[in-house]
Amino acid sequence: MPSVENQQQLDIAAERAKCTFDPSQLTALFYGGEEKMQRFKAIEAMVDREPVFDRTDRYFLGRTERFKRALPMVKRYVELRNEHGLTPEEAAHFKVYIDDYIPVHLHESMFLPVLRSQASDEQLKVWGPHAENYHYIGCYAQTELGHGSALSRLETTATLDLITDQWVINSPTQSSAKFWIGTLGKMANHAVVQAKLIINGKDYGSHPFLVPLRSLKDHTPLPGVVIKDQGPKQGAISMDNGYARFNHVRIPRTNMLMRFSQVSADGVYSKPIHPKLAYGGMTAVRTTLINHSALSMARAVTIATRYSAVRRQGNVDLKTDLETQVLDYPAVQYRILPLLSHAFATIFSGYWMNDMYAQYNADITKGDTSLLKDVHVYSSGLKSYCTKLAADGIEEARRCLGGHGFSLFSGMIDFHRQFLATVTYEGENVLLTQQVSRYLLKLYKDVVRKPAMHLSAPSRYIVSLVDHGRFVQQRCAARSMAELYNPEIILKAFQHRAARLIIELAQAEKQGAQWSDLNLECMRLSKAHVQYIMIENFHNGLEKRYNTSSNPTSTQENLLEAVRSVYNLHVFYTLETELAEFLEDGYFSPEQASWCRQAVKDSLKAVRPNAVGFADCFGFTDKFLNSALGSYDGRAYERMAEMTEHEPLNQAGMTDERGVVWGYEEFLRPLIFGEVGAFKARKGESKL
Secondary structure, eight states: OOOHHHHHHHHHHHHHHTOSSOTHHHHGGGGTSHHHHHHHHHHHHHHHHOGGGOOTTGGGOOHHHHHHHHHHHHHHHHHHHHHHTOOHHHHHHHHHHHTSOOTTHHIIIIIHHHHHHHSOHHHHHHHHHHHHTTSSOEEEEOOBSSOSSOGGGOOOEEEEETTTTEEEEEOOSGGGSEEEETTTTTTOSEEEEEEEEEETTEEEEEEEEEEEOBOTTTOOBOTTEEEEEOOOOSSOTTOOOEEEEESSEEEEGGGBOOSSOEEOTTOOEEOOSSGGGGGHHHHHHHHHHHHHHHHHHHHHHHHHHHHHHHOEEEEEETTTTEEEEGGGSHHHHHHHHHHHHHHHHHHHHHHHHHHHHHHHHHHHTTTOOTTHHHHHHHHHHHHHHHHHHHHHHHHHHHHTTGGGGGSGGGSSHHHHHHHGGGGTTTSOHHHHHHHHHHHHHHHHHHHHHOTTOOOOGGGGGGGGGSSHHHHTTOOOOOOSTGGGGOHHHHHHHHHHHHHHHHHHHHHHHHTTOOGGGOHHHHHHHHHHHHHHHHHHHHHHHHHHHHOOOSSOOHHHHHHHHHHHHHHHHHHHHHHHHTHHHHHTTSSSOHHHHHHHHHHHHHHHHHHGGGHHHHHHHTOOOHHHHOOSSSOTTOOHHHHHHHHGGGOGGGSTTTBOTTSOBTTIIIIIHHHHTTOSOOOOOOTTSOOO
């Protein structure tokens, strides 16, 4: 009988041998295409060759050490970016693969995109070269101590001084201090500051301004600018999130970003073509967070699947004397494999959102804002749903690792605690559901007034509500469990559920309910609408990419069947989770609900043989995962032991050549030899 360590390698090899498709056929999906995958893989190899990006001892470093370690990483990253002429997309993947929130991350993910999109062409000619080449190191300062994504409630002011032709940037209250601003604490010398624009006492709302923070000569804070690092936080340990207050700081009038709004020298304000353009920075980040959620789920499921395949616990096979692979227990499958399906569903919706956002950017340059509402609402809804789905899913996957999931060596904890912030920044998730629901409610009211009006594809089902009498009679058309697998039947079910929740929200509002009292209804409606979009995008993406041949080869058929099993799992797991909302108006019968539950079990069985193959298809390297439990070779226990060698407590300085810990003579020996006195119980109390 092989040792446990050898058995783990045998188990992972057996898992790959029974996979029905070639995992490499799917890897390009998660890189955005074959050509992009090749470029990104070259970047990953570039990072792996550089000693400065080594992550061997990362789990043993504190916050100050991580920040110090990140500074040479920043310098080397910019050198390589410049040397190889990396595109913004390639540079973004470089930083993703570093897998550390280095202090200039927000320079490229927030400062530069906002500058590019909201500064005028004339301003970009002046500022662009400095910002693109890191002469200006920038951050995006929107969030304050008192408010975050609600631009209308920000307190920082920018008051025009008509005499000097300058803006006076001021933080009038403690709560108006900028807070949580990445790159601000120690690195940035410029900020795009969101502040209330005031001319002659009139408030024109929040607008972006380019504000110098530190001297370009010696990096000292400029007069009137108070900047501090904000202190320790749950994740993003290497990032210098900062705090800043402005005491009547003066900047030129032309430092207002003027692509969409302008203010002339005599104080005349020209408003933008659409007020929501001010949210462009947040919308861009929300769009990227959808893809980030997919890859984070994929990372967690890779580790959990591989470890559960080589970890044996419980029931013993009398013939082999081997315990059961943990991944063979249905309860474990139910906790891990749906996360796999969610990763696929999310990546398809991420690409759908990327395409919409790209089209919006192309349109906005021509003055066309027709896509603005859809982009704003769907990026909000998907960001809200997908980041929560990932945050919850990663934690569930970590728990499936057993006790070892509590170790940083698992590779789960460091990236999970960094990911957790995504449910809050760029719009708190629950608050974003109100924006989605308000938009759907408005569309419903518009359709009732004008039934022939045009609706974009994701909301077209709202037309079914025009004939209310017919709508309430709708029932699921599946007459057998087999028919429940029909994509059209599934999509209609999710459309009906979302439409019914729109009606309920409209009725509650009509009956006089305050909008602030309808938070729960908004949460339910937004989730229902987004789940419908996710399933439709998954189905459309699957058919478009993998069902393209009228005469498929056996290899193509095997791949299509495997991905469809993941699609089915996503559909029926989501259905089962939300089953009450399909039952409560009679759209589903109790029998159809039981078919759904059985379909979940059947889908788990269908996915299980390919589970490790799907984990492999994501294409993560062992260096990126940095996980003893999720390595490609399955040597989980050996790698756990190997990683303890890097623990500073086990090294010289903390342990001598005899294996005795530092401080033994001064602190431990007196205890062991009874040199600290005997315990004396107080009167009336028992002895130890």
